[in-house]
Structure formats: C-alpha cells, structure tokens
Amino acid sequence: MTSARWTTALDSPLARPAIPWWQRWWRPAEVNSAGLLATDALTGLPDREGLLVQALALQVRARQRDASRPMGLLLIEFDDTPALVAQHGVAVAESAVRALSLALRRGIRQGDLIGRWAAGAFMVVLPPLDPRDLRMIGERLRAVALATELRGGEQGSLVPLSVHVGASSAPLDEPLEAGVARSELALQNAAPRMGRTERVSVVLR
Numbered sequence: 001m002t003s004a005r006w007t008t009a010l011d012s013p014l015a016r017p018a019i020p021w022w023q024r025w026w027r028p029a030e031v032n033s034a035g036l037l038a039t040d041a042l043t044g045l046p047d048r049e050g051l052l053v054q055a056l057a058l059q060v061r062a063r064q065r066d067a068s069r070p071m072g073l074l075l076i077e078f079d080d081t082p083a084l085v086a087q088h089g090v091a092v093a094e095s096a097v098r099a100l101s102l103a104l105r106r107g108i109r110q111g112d113l114i115g116r117w118a119a120g121a122f123m124v125v126l127p128p129l130d131p132r133d134l135r136m137i138g139e140r141l142r143a144v145a146l147a148t149e150l151r152g153g154e155q156g157s158l159v160p161l162s163v164h165v166g167a168s169s170a171p172l173d174e175p176l177e178a179g180v181a182r183s184e185l186a187l188q189n190a191a192p193r194m195g196r197t198e199r200v201s202v203v204l205r
Helices: 020-025 048-064 081-107 131-146 176-190
Strands: 029-031 038-040 071-078 113-118 121-126 163-170 200-203
Touching: 038 048, 048 071, 048 113, 048 121, 048 176, 071 081, 071 131, 071 176, 081 113, 081 121, 081 131, 121 131, 131 163, 131 200, 163 176, 176 200
Parallel strands: 163 200
Antiparallel strands: 029 038, 071 121, 071 163, 113 121
C-alpha cells in the first residue's frame, strides 16, 4: 500500500494534495457568504490564500502611513505532526490543530493576523514592529502552545503538544513573498532534528 505523502509549511503554496487520507486531514476551504474570505473548515481561521489577502492589505495600509518598521511573520508548526497522526490517529490530530488554533488566537495581540498555513502549521502576521521583538513574540507563542492541553485516546491520556517557530521581518518596500521565504527558512532552522534545542529561529532581511 502506498503511504500518504506528508506536506508541511515548506511545501509550495500552490500545492493541493488530493489523496483520500489527506482530504480527511486537510479539509477543503470554505468561502463566507460575501465570497471574500477563504477559511479553513477545521479551524475557522483564514486559509493560506485568505491570510495572504489580509497580509497584503495590512502591508498597503502600513505603506500609506509611511511606516518605517517592517512587518513580522511567524510560522508556527507542530514539532512532529506525522508522529502525532501515526500515534494517535487523524481525529486526535485534528483536535490538536483545533486546540492550538484556539490557543494562538487567544495568545496573539490585537491587530495581529493569524491563519492556517499548512496541515500542521499556522502563520501569524504582525503589523510593523521592532524586529528585535520577533524572538520574544515567537517564544511567547511557543509557550502558549506548550501550555495547551489535549486529551486523546480511549483512556483520555494527555497528548503533549510542542511547536517550533520560524520568524522573519517583512520590510514594506519588498514583495511579501520574500518575507514568507525567510520565515520558511527560519522554520527549517528551528525544526527539532540533529539534537537541536533552539525552537525559535529568526531570519531578518
């Protein structure tokens, strides 16, 4: 039997898996009644395209105000989503995504944007800020994730949730895609492998 391919935040933004297992895990996007905002059916958050529309609008408003500081981008991904699915099943993994989405929504600041970026990943878009604050914000949201409790399985045992964070600056004078690429690189740098202990990585322009 052919195993399902796992897609992370580092895959192409245009990738859209179509295998049955994936369809259970990554639910199709929905569009609101006005037809303006695509949302992720599992979490109710904007999906990748919906979040990018909001982020671009934020960038335009910041330019109009002549903001000199860059925006910030935070990619937040479960440390090992394939293991979470393999050990606890799709239903628990979906519960983990919902629980983390709720925790992050409570943890972000007023004016921040959040959306579901990939199967086990979220993107937080920060209005113009001092880039030196990116690591602090990333560490705070990682702590929010670690404090999120999820019970799963027949015994209702506690399922530990941990994430790594890739943060980047997004200057207003460059395409937003460049900042996204840096956040993806930072996320890769923060991935828990080869004994790496740092879980928040920041890449600036």
